[in-house]
Amino acid sequence: MLLLTGATGLVGSSLLRRLVADGTQVRCLVRDPRRLGAQRVRVQIALGDLTDPPSFRNALRGVRTVVHLASSIRDQPRGSIEELDGIATWRMVEAAERAGVECFLFFSALDASTHHRARVFRAKALAEHAVREASLRSIVFAPSLIYAPGDRLLTILERLALLPAVPVPGRGRAACQPIWAEDVADCVIGALRAPAPEPHARYELAGPQTLTHNEFLHVVVRSLGKHRPLVHVPTPLVSRGLRALEAVSGPRAFATWEEAELMQVPMVSARGTADAEQLGVNPQPVEAVLGRG
Numbered sequence: 178m179l180l181l182t183g184a185t186g187l188v189g190s191s192l193l194r195r196l197v198a199d200g201t202q203v204r205c206l207v208r209d210p211r212r213l214g215a216q217r218v219r220v221q222i223a224l225g226d227l228t229d230p231p232s233f234r235n236a237l238r239g240v241r242t243v244v245h246l247a248s249s250i251r252d253q254p255r256g257s258i259e260e261l262d263g264i265a266t267w268r269m270v271e272a273a274e275r276a277g278v279e280c281f282l283f284f285s286a287l288d289a290s291t292h293h294r295a296r297v298f299r300a301k302a303l304a305e306h307a308v309r310e311a312s313l314r315s316i317v318f319a320p321s322l323i324y325a326p327g328d329r330l331l332t333i334l335e336r337l338a339l340l341p342a343v344p345v346p347g348r349g350r351a352a353c354q355p356i357w358a359e360d361v362a363d364c365v366i367g368a369l370r371a372p373a374p375e376p377h378a379r380y381e382l383a384g385p386q387t388l389t390h391n392e393f394l395h396v397v398v399r400s401l402g403k404h405r406p407l408v409h410v411p412t413p414l415v416s417r418g419l420r421a422l423e424a425v426s427g428p429r430a431f432a433t434w435e436e437a438e439l440m441q442v443p444m445v446s447a448r449g450t451a452d453a454e455q456l457g458v459n460p461q462p463v464e465a466v467l468g469r470g
């Protein structure tokens with residue numbers, strides 16, 4: 178039995194399709210099973226929440242492998258980013274050790290460190306440390322920006338492209354190596370199938386192009402068949418504006434400062450696509466996935 182958290186997310190939904198198709202017995206830890214769509218009748222469901230450790234213990238019964246994708250880049254009413262991305266992973270891996278799980282696969286982020294400017298990256302670094310220190314076999318993925326047609330970021334950009342110019346937080350010069358969610362899911366399958374020579378493996382996942390956020394946004398807007406100039410909004414203005422919006426709209430805010438800040442964070446692997454290729458995957462360029470418009 179494999180326990181999958183985050184099965185309703187960008188990577189989780191692509192991965193779940195593959196696992197179900199190859200006959201793997203999957204249990205999904207979810208907040209709302211309806212969000213699994215048609216897959217909910219093909220998997221076992223464990224109702225749970227990252228802020229509710231007892232729900233992990235129930236979900237882990239009889240599980241040999243955990244794939245822990247669930248995470249949040251914004252504070253939630255029941256938990257902060259630090260609780261959801263850091264402490265919850267630490268608790269999950271402890272519960273997995275106690276339950277006799279053999280392998281724990283965790284998604285961190287490229288360049289996560291305890292002194293990173295972004296809260297999510299600091300929380301991921303602490304979580305990664307907890308996973309690496311655990312007594313069970315672990316696999317850590319550290320991806321660059323993950324995207325797929327119709328995902329949240331691309332949907333927001335599609336809406337912004339209705340304007341005469343697309344607003345960008347900051348200067349948009351930070352570089353990333355965008356990787357398609359389907360390629361990421363293939364890498365996970367590759368890692369789960371690979372023999373396990375080392376107790377703690379780590380893979381950096383990057384697409385074949387190194388693009389600044391400005392360049393990535395241009396590719397996305399072009400794929401919509403449009404040409405739009407980018408307007409750079411000074412960081413302090415974005416920060417103040419989005420914090421005020423979150424204070425007024427709460428969890429329903431269309432964007433938060435923590436999310437916008439991620440567009441100013443470099444996410445580049447010196448290894449490029451080498452780790453993905455080692456797992457049998459050749460990541461696609463963005464234009465091949467989105468089309469040229």
Ligand SMILES: NC(=O)c1ccc[n+]([C@@H]2O[C@H](COP(=O)([O-])OP(=O)(O)OC[C@H]3O[C@@H](n4cnc5c(N)ncnc54)[C@H](OP(=O)(O)O)[C@@H]3O)[C@@H](O)[C@H]2O)c1
Pocket residue numbers: 182183184185186187188189206207208209212225226227228245246247248249253261284285286287320321322323324
């Ligand atoms: N996307 C990127 O660019 C990127 C970059 C670097 C690293 N990563 C990491 O890669 C992994 C997969 O990313 P993704 O883009 O697929 O994530 P995603 O689309 O944002 O999905 C997040 C998942 O976590 C679940 N979740 C959120 N809060 C939860 C809670 N309190 N309790 C239980 N489940 C909760 C969501 O479930 P609901 O359906 O209930 O909301 C959803 O299934 C994550 O660990 C992420 O941090 C992503």
